[in-house]
Amino acid sequence: MNHIIETKDAPKPIGPYSQALKIDNFIILSGQIPIDVISNQIPENIAEQTYLVLKNIKLILVHAKFQVHNIIKTTVFTTDLKKINIINEIYKKFFIDNKSNFPARSCVEVQKLPKNVKIEIEAMAFKK
Structure with a gap:
């Protein structure tokens, strides 16, 4: 059985889709973009944007009673792969800070x- 996951702690979808969908022990998160839920602002630089996207993903997961360590796959979409080192630095720190292994990633x-x-980052998570 599937359940739509929706939390006010993360940005509302900007189109006709759900923040996430929980199916049994899986949760599939729609692509998250770096909107600050309190200010409704988008940071300028890629480091702040990356951190905010990951933070929003975590907020959705926690709302659904999942944790960062449950993430099994992410897909990162960026408009500039020349910034991959910055993205990777923030991404790596996020998973280490959350005591998580690195998930599979594209x-x-x-x-x-x-x-x-x-x-923009989308994610899938699984827990037993």
Whole structure:
């Protein structure tokens, strides 16, 4: 059985989709972009954007009673792969700080993302 996951702690979807969908022991998160839920602002630089996206992912997971260590796969979309070292630095720190192994990951450069952000990340998590 599946359940739509929705929390006010993370940005509302900007289109006709759910923040996440829980199916049994899996949760599939829609791509998250770096919108600050309190200020509704988007940071300028890629480091701050990456951190905010990961923070929003964590907030959705926690709302669904999952944790960062439950993430099994992420897909990173960025408008500039030349910034991959910065993205990787923030990404690595996030998973280490949350005492998590690194999940499987794909990273793709795209021409443009919603609201002209520099990064979007989607995730899947599983727990027993």
